[in-house]
Amino acid sequence: MLVSVVEFRQALHLTPAQESALRQLWTGIRDVQHVLNTYLHHLAAGHSGTLQDAILRAVQSQGVPALPGLPAGQARVPTLTLKALKDEIRAARQQSGWGDALPATAVTWVATEILADWRALGRSQNVQASNLPHAWSADRRAELHLGNGVQPLDEVTLEIAALSPTTDAVVLADVFLLPEPFRAALWHQHAQRLAKEAGRLDAVDRAWLDHGDRDAQREALRLRGRYAAARIMLDGQQLPPAPPKNTPLWQEKTVVRAVPGGGWEVVWSFQVSGQQVRWMHDDTLGLDPGQRNVWAYASANLSGVISRPCGGVWEPPDHGPAGQPLTRPHNERRAQAELRLALYRRMAPAHAQMLALALMHRACAVEDVRWSGFTWRKNNFAQYAVYTGLRASIDWLITLAPLHGVQVLLAPPGHSTATCSRCGRLGSRPRGTTFSCSCGHREPVDINAARNHRQRALAGQGRRP
Numbered sequence: 001m002l003v004s005v006v007e008f009r010q011a012l013h014l015t016p017a018q019e020s021a022l023r024q025l026w027t028g029i030r031d032v033q034h035v036l037n038t039y040l041h042h043l044a045a046g047h048s049g050t051l052q053d054a055i056l057r058a059v060q061s062q063g064v065p066a067l068p069g070l071p072a073g074q075a076r077v078p079t080l081t082l083k084a085l086k087d088e089i090r091a092a093r094q095q096s097g098w099g100d101a102l103p104a105t106a107v108t109w110v111a112t113e114i115l116a117d118w119r120a121l122g123r124s125q126n127v128q129a130s131n132l133p134h135a136w137s138a139d140r141r142a143e144l145h146l147g148n149g150v151q152p153l154d155e156v157t158l159e160i161a162a163l164s165p166t167t168d169a170v171v172l173a174d175v176f177l178l179p180e181p182f183r184a185a186l187w188h189q190h191a192q193r194l195a196k197e198a199g200r201l202d203a204v205d206r207a208w209l210d211h212g213d214r215d216a217q218r219e220a221l222r223l224r225g226r227y228a229a230a231r232i233m234l235d236g237q238q239l240p241p242a243p244p245k246n247t248p249l250w251q252e253k254t255v256v257r258a259v260p261g262g263g264w265e266v267v268w269s270f271q272v273s274g275q276q277v278r279w280m281h282d283d284t285l286g287l288d289p290g291q292r293n294v295w296a297y298a299s300a301n302l303s304g305v306i307s308r309p310c311g312g313v314w315e316p317p318d319h320g321p322a323g324q325p326l327t328r329p330h331n332e333r334r335a336q337a338e339l340r341l342a343l344y345r346r347m348a349p350a351h352a353q354m355l356a357l358a359l360m361h362r363a364c365a366v367e368d369v370r371w372s373g374f375t376w377r378k379n380n381f382a383q384y385a386v387y388t389g390l391r392a393s394i395d396w397l398i399t400l401a402p403l404h405g406v407q408v409l410l411a412p413p414g415h416s417t418a419t420c421s422r423c424g425r426l427g428s429r430p431r432g433t434t435f436s437c438s439c440g441h442r443e444p445v446d447i448n449a450a451r452n453h454r455q456r457a458l459a460g461q462g463r464r465p
């Protein structure tokens with residue numbers, strides 16, 4: 001059976017304490033990489049010894065891993081297997097508590113990465129010592145592979161278990177930003193997990209109430225505390241009905257990583273099996289994202305708009321005129337997240353409509369929006385796109401297109417609203433909602449733009465995402 005993995009990412013809205021705790025975890029992971037790499041260098045130089053010794057040497061140099069100069073001349077790539085390395089790590093953790101604060105999945109990920117780097121040199125090969133893998137530099141993108149240590153709690157919060165020793169593990173995130181079958185898969189598995197935990201709670205309750213088991217009582221306290229913090233009642237949680245066949249499977253191999261330019265994001269990964277519906281229209285659909293119309297689209301014989309399902313403002317609210325008493329809501333950060341959720345719920349049908357339409361076409365030409373760009377369009381467009389889920393929906397299209405055999409092309413945006421899609425003449429930027437040209441072409445501005453994206457892609461000007 002055909003199995004693919006797809007990933008969706010969402011921004012995390014962290015407190016400063018949570019952000020610094022993630023940063024600290026990453027520093028710990030990098031230290032692990034340094035120690036493992038030093039150890040492999042040691043073996044490559046022909047020395048013997050265990051990972052334990054390497055850790056000891058690192059500890060003796062006051063926590064900073066000792067990075068000796070590369071062995072002179074030739075070195076031999078050690079024949080260590082991943083399993084052997086993982087066993088050594090496990091032993092080291094048990095004996096010396098090495099990296100105790102770090103989640104096992106994240107440490108295993110480092111071991112896998114580092115061994116892949118070494119293996120790329122060829123097993124037991126003699127190589128120039130200067131070509132051996134280096135320690136990760138400080139500017140490497142932070143990436144924490146947390147497995148099932150990241151769990152969604154509700155539409156706007158998730159729990160990162162690795163944060164709990166140092167700070168609040170409940171993190172605000174726009175968990176709702178997922179296309180439909182994937183969203184259902186996430187919550188289905190969440191419900192399954194809760195039902196299992198409820199069964200465990202029931203068992204420990206009986207163990208301490210019926211048989212006086214104090215350990216069971218402590219476990220009952222821990223379970224209640226954990227879920228109460230997330231406003232979840234475990235008592236009475238039932239197993240959900242089995243999902244329909246061929247629904248995506250959430251893999252619980254969740255990654256939390258730094259976003260270039262600032263902030264952090266969560267990456268959910270899903271397994272999709274079975275053949276997905278293929279495109280049926282052998283044509284390229286031009287797609288123009290916008291504010292008045294969320295989307296305008298045009299192909300050879302189809303054109304139209306998907307208008308914004310909420311007419312009023314979309315901007316984040318301010319706090320009213322200065323001097324007005326008490327306009328800040330209680331728990332404002334969460335209230336803001338719920339406000340985004342309410343807006344998204346209104347927008348979601350428009351995003352779903354675009355996805356369904358786009359995935360019916362052999363190719364899609366989407367305007368190549370320069371999100372970090374400047375004045376080519378009203379400067380609040382990037383903010384609008386994030387706040388309404390429009391930007392996420394473009395990511396979804398790019399992610400899902402290959403499953404449906406659909407090609408996505410990003411078309412250069414320059415003058416796409418001021419160019420006539422019939423004769424190609426560049427006029428001035430249209431003021432109203434209708435585009436008109438001296439050649440007689442008249443049509444809604446956004447549809448004319450969508451036609452231009454399509455034509456540019458057909459002319460080979462588009463780039464792959």
Ligand SMILES: [Zn+2]
Pocket residue numbers: 420421422423424425437438439440441
């Ligand atoms: Zn014209």
